[in-house]
Structure formats: structure tokens, C-alpha cells
Amino acid sequence: MNLDFYNEEEFDKIFLSSSLSLLLKIEKNNSPNSLQRIKFHKLEKLARDLDNYNNGEIVRKEKKLFINYLKTIQSKSVSDLTLKELLELERDYLLPSIDGKLREIGYTTRNAWLIASIMVLPLDVFLLYFIGQYFFYIPVFSLYIAISSLVDRRKAKRENKLW
Structure with missing residues (x-):
């Protein structure tokens, strides 16, 4: 599903369904151990929290980063990625939203x-x-x-x- 052609309002409307479909594809293509490596159980919660955020315009950049993260993970097998590559993907795509806007609703990092x-x-x-x-x-x-x-x-x- 290519989301680049949608305008911003349409993107906000289809964000949750497209992210959940990408998560479903990732779940089908990877083993349970591989899913634990990418913190799969937290990704669905993150998608729902991004979708439920009060002002969608503020987190639109974070939503796009999240979709790009899911597309990257889907295009590669998680078991083939090294720990360093997984951490770099998390740093580039997920942590900006967690350290930024989502800190207001309770997200935080370990350290x-x-x-x-x-x-x-x-x-x-x-x-x-x-x-x-x-x-x-x-x-x-x-x-x-x-x-x-x-x-x-x-x-x-x-x-x-x-x-």
C-alpha cells in the first residue's frame, strides 16, 4: 500500500488500517522469536496511540515515520537483521516520536x-x-x-x- 499519494487528511483517516495491515503481514512472515526482537506487542499499541492522539496534525510526521519503519521491517526478514540494524531502525523511525510528542501520553525510554x-x-x-x-x-x-x-x-x- 503506497501512502505517498494521499493528502494529509486522507492519510490520517487510513493510518490505523494501513499500519495494522502492515503489522499483520509482518506477523505472518516472521517467527515469534523474531517478533520479540522488534517489540511487536508494543507496535500495535503505538499505532493505536498515534491514531488516537488528540491533534493529528502534530503527529503526522511521526505517523509517516512509523509507516516507513513498518515498510522497512516488512521488506526484510527480521531474523536476517542484526541487533545493530534493528537498533538503528528503532533510533531513526520510532524514538523521535517517543521522545517527542508521545512523552505527553506516558511513553518513555529505558534510560x-x-x-x-x-x-x-x-x-x-x-x-x-x-x-x-x-x-x-x-x-x-x-x-x-x-x-x-x-x-x-x-x-x-x-x-x-x-x-
Whole structure:
């Protein structure tokens, strides 16, 4: 199914049906172990969440990336792809939407808490160096970021939205 010829409104209308048909073809052509490698059980949920997003115009780019990801996976056998190739496909097609618009509805990545904590760590070191001479200082910013990110991760895992 070639979606390049549809205008944007038509594309939004047929997105879910076309993505589900591509997912069905992928499921037929690959073994259960191969489907686990591409996190197949999460892809259908991602397609439905992209379709149900309140403002379709905002996530249209992400929808197109998702369709391109499914077309790429369908054109190749998943068992023939290396782990590096699968991660590159995920990085190029899926993670921009998860890190961008879908974070608002609960999607997150596995190491988001670690990256956020590392980014805030220099602030805590700076405050520890200057305030720690006079007062007992607890790295509150790093603790807050780590705890809130871990809570978000736990919630996303429970809702099957963790990548």
C-alpha cells in the first residue's frame, strides 16, 4: 500500500488500517522469536496511540515515520537483521516520536532517568562546592530528577509504553 499519494487528511483517516495491515503481514512472515526482537506487542499499541492522539496534525510526521519503519521491517526478514540494524531502525523511525510528542501520553525510554540525572549532576556538584562549605547539602536536583523519572518509567512499564 503506497501512502505517498494521499493528502494529509486522507492519510490520517487510513493510518490505523494501513499500519495494522502492515503489522499483520509482518506477523505472518516472521517467527515469534523474531517478533520479540522488534517489540511487536508494543507496535500495535503505538499505532493505536498515534491514531488516537488528540491533534493529528502534530503527529503526522511521526505517523509517516512509523509507516516507513513498518515498510522497512516488512521488506526484510527480521531474523536476517542484526541487533545493530534493528537498533538503528528503532533510533531513526520510532524514538523521535517517543521522545517527542508521545512523552505527553506516558511513553518513555529505558534510560531516560540516567541521562536526565547525568545532565543535572553538574548543577548539584556546583551547589555542593559552594554551598557545601557552609551548610549540609543534599543533591536535591539529581534526586528529584532520578525519582520522578523512575516513577514515570514504572508507570510506562505498567501501561506497556516503555521502549
